[in-house]
Amino acid sequence: MRETIISVGIDIGTSTTQLIFSRLTMENRAGSHMVPRIVITDKEIIYRSSIYTTPLLSREKIDVGKVQKIIEGEYEAAGIDPGQVQTGAVIITGETARKENAGEVLKALSKMAGDFVVAAAGPALESVLAGKGAGTDRISKENRAAVVNVDIGGGTSNMALFDCGKLTGTSCIDVGGRLIRVEKGKVTYVYPRLQKMAAAHGLAIEEGESVQKDKLWSICRWMADQLAMALHLKPEEKEHEGFYTNGGKPLPNQPVIEGITLSGGVAGCMKEEPEDPFCYDDIGVLLGRAVRENKELSGLKQFAAAETIRATVVGAGNHTTQVSGSTISCESKLLPLKNLPVLRIEEEDTGSAESLQKSLETQLELFCPNGEQETTAVSLKGDGFGSFQKIQELADVLAQSSEEKLARDHPLVVVVERDIAKALGQALKVRLGQKRDIICLDGIAAGSGDYLDIGKPLAMGRVVPVVIKTLIFNT
């Protein structure tokens, strides 16, 4: 059994808009005569778009029409029809995410990109995708080291820290190549927050003033210092706190970072520095040089990122989708389901039927924000529920609680980590019968605060694609 699906990644960033198509191969890795175990075995990028400047209508608005045109043109150039695209993600990143019509753009694009292309935004997710697109998770695993990826874009620098391949933290600061723009010898734009902080640091800069290379160089070196501080390589100064995007959190102090990969547009122009540092009408080239020459950053073990300017878009196309376990129960007519908030039953509440029920019912009530119920995904690890008897006990609680607390027209969606979903699904069906639709998946670890997208079944109905959108990364 070998099946391939096409996945798309679209990144609308501060400065650039890009797209990739990749082919994900799924294979049954269980032996013949065994219960199937379908996994994604290969991810091959089959098409990379040109890199476009993100079209804007004004400083505050993205030009939706033009973005759509770019995407349509690229689908055509790749010879791919949106109907063929089975999964993927549109992500809006950096400063662009702060534009007033960002949500509208995302919605419009994910709709036109394919049936199960999810919309995603948020600095934490962006950091993770860039890190995975840069291959930092793999590098960290292979070298058994704590390696951070710093994706330096136009508006933000996204950091994702991996320890032995495992994600241990993300962070995002407002350091980017397009936070100051220059044209024809004049400073044409300064990101207001940066302007304020720079002034406080004795580096006052105004829009309209003539370009002073020395001053811009000092600002870039200062921004590179902020990166070193964010990685805990340099003692923090008082302005540093102000750099965190949307008041976000710094990376955890542990593990101590050993290695670094650099991705993003700025990293892209570090390898071959153009002669004119202002050829992009911004400070990207200078910032790249400042990062390269920063003492603390260059003290880390340098690893080459698999992708630089395309890291985020590759992450969006290749690394957002996972497949569920291969023995699941689901009513496929309900799928796809998008943006399901996750109701997590923590390990400590699974000890007895009573505590399980209490946790479930209290939380179900919370998922009625306006008095109206949202379709939620009940998530639990499933350890200790392997035997037939324990599965029955779990099914009893789930069936009873959903009857009492879940509005009639909502399906019961349950995701577990352990391989028990088919047995649990059948047990639920015996209890709930025709009264309620049931979707029961395993192999999925989703935590409180996550959102889930569940696609239509693949591999002859054995698995479903799942995207877990981690909006807040809990360290």
Add this chain to the structure above:
Amino acid sequence: MVDEKQLRSIIEQVLGEMELPDINREERHEIHAAAADTAVSYKEEGAEEGVLPDISQVNVRTQYLVENPRNKEAFYEMKQYSPARLGIGKAGARYKTLPYLQFRAAHSAAQDSVFSDVDPEWIKKMDLFCVQTRCENKDMYLTRPDLGRRLNEQGVLAVKEKCRKNPQVQIYISDGLSSAAVMANAADVLLSIQQGLKSFNIETGTPFFVKYGRVGVMDEITQLTEALVTCVLIGERPGLLTAESMSAYITYKGTIGMPEAHRTVVSNIHRFGTIPAEAGAHIAEIIKIMLEKKASGTQLKM
């Protein structure tokens, strides 16, 4: 002084009264072994209190015995991808003592699972009646596969008499090559298949147990019960990784002498493979598809 035999019987009695439904076989063994050890310590001078750890419980994947390896973590991590006995070091060009004993322990469990019988108490507890093939003993079973593919006369009569006729699905259990596998897994698999079939509104026949059964005897059972689908839960030939692996063989309208390729097989059912409850749910779904498509084995496209 209490002698060993007396002590053992006291402990067994206490254990019996304790009713430990969740305790597994290994744990029972451990308790018995502990009992034996305690008994010995009354007898032998110089013997100390306490129980040695059970070497068979060591996870081979996490064991790494090479001395002064060049890059321990790197190989340890690669080893996680293999169930093989790797990273075991050496003593000269021979094995270290611990892996040697672990190997012997695994082989002893494997042999015992072949050469022992399924406990009649277990069969009773499962509420199954028992029939036998034409094999009269284990030895005959191992050397005469042809005789293990047919029920003896009493067996034929019992199946005819006690089983519901023409069920949609006939499920039965057989020892095959591992009694341990059957006792460890068959109960959960059977319950789970039955529940799954119930969720699909499919009727099942009367389950029973076949002693000294080869897979092929299922075809005779199909003909006797006139079931559409027949499913046997049978112990697999044990390996050293586990002696408790069970398979299910499933046919749609099987007949004596039909090609082996017409059987659908689900193997590797055990607590470290596909767990029994989930395997049962999977089998129930396969049966449902078989009834819909009226085929099994290579003829069934799933």
Add this chain to the structure above:
Amino acid sequence: MKLKTTLLGHTYEFKSLREVMAKANEEKSGDKLAQIAAENAEERVAAKAVLAEVTLEELRNHPAVPYEEDEVTRIIQDDLNETIYKEHKNMTVGEFREWILDEKTTGDRISRASRGLTSEMVAAVCKLMGNLDLIYGAKKICVTARCNTTIGLPGTFSARLQPNHTTDDPKGIMASVMEGFSLGCGDAVLGLNPVDDTAESVARILKSFDEFKRKWEIPTQTCVLAHVLTQMEAIQKYQAPADLMFQSIAGSQKGNEAFGITGAMLEEGRDLMRKEGTASGPNVMYFETGQGSELSSDAHNGWDQLTMEARCYGFARHYQPFLVNTVVGFIGPEYLYDSRQVIRAGLEDHFMGKLSGVSMGCDACYTNHMKADQNDIENLASLLVAAGCNYIMGVPQADDCMLMYQSTGYHEAAALREIFGLRPIPEFDQWLEKMGFSRDGKLTPLAGDASVFLDEQMRRQEDGR
């Protein structure tokens, strides 16, 4: 041909040579299952006594399956050197036995005679040999073959590295490969039995083997043991680098059909290996056999499992294989009941293979439903080395997690080399020394540390940066 004799006061009359051959066999549960075995010990000896008087010519004229009906018979008969055959055809089996054992008969003379022997003659003389005779006779015969390196040279003893994995996981397989090489296994071949036997998967594994072999400059050969057509597809469609082409074979056309092969198919496979294989050659084929496989596919034509096994070797030699081995204890107790029968069969198969002129190894193994244990298999392995066997298997601690049987472990070949004063294939021996895994034919303390391959990998990666 006299088929009647008296023994211990009883008269025994056999109906056919087929019956004599079957009943002259040492006890095997498979012959009993086929209902052709001697009724008792005395009848067995009577059959041996009758067989001792049968001439080689009579054996040639009574092949197990008629020439007209069976491709295997035709290949064996047509391959004979008639001149050499004529030199020995009037010998009785008893005389031929003594000729083999005679101090004046050198290994070279036996190898020459081999070209005039049909498999029925080989099987017949085997039936008159005791275990020590089988060892003594086989030890004289030296069969070498060359793929990338030369196997079977005097003073050498080799091992196949068998890194089988329950799901063909690439990393898991390589973990086994590394540990096997670090213990001196793999000079015969690095060969895996795949779970997923699609051409694509076979190609993937072959590529990973080739890459490893090249990276570490290991003088050996690689193989993935799928069906011959699958391997051909892997080579042609997926450009898989293969040094050896594998196939399981049987001693009759019908038996081969059960494996889905014909003689022409093997010829085609060998041609492809000559044109597109990666090995220097000339010997590019690898075959596996095992007593009982013909009976299990009802392809034995009423003959005993030993004779059918001999015919595998007669068939194999047509393709000038680099390796042939019997997987002696894999088939189960209904064919070889216990350790006694397995040890006997292992010695028989090895002797017959060598007498047929093929480069012979043995997978000394057992399943868990057989009355045998690791001690028995270590006995057999030691006896095989004494008999001059070319190679045995090497599996992590003898436990094959994928085929669920026990064979010989990575440590066994090394131990046996040290005990018997033997070395691996010379180039491989030098490689082991270069890597620091052995010195003067003995494992060093570093042997068994598979992480050596990973350590270096890291260092090189960093140097390249």
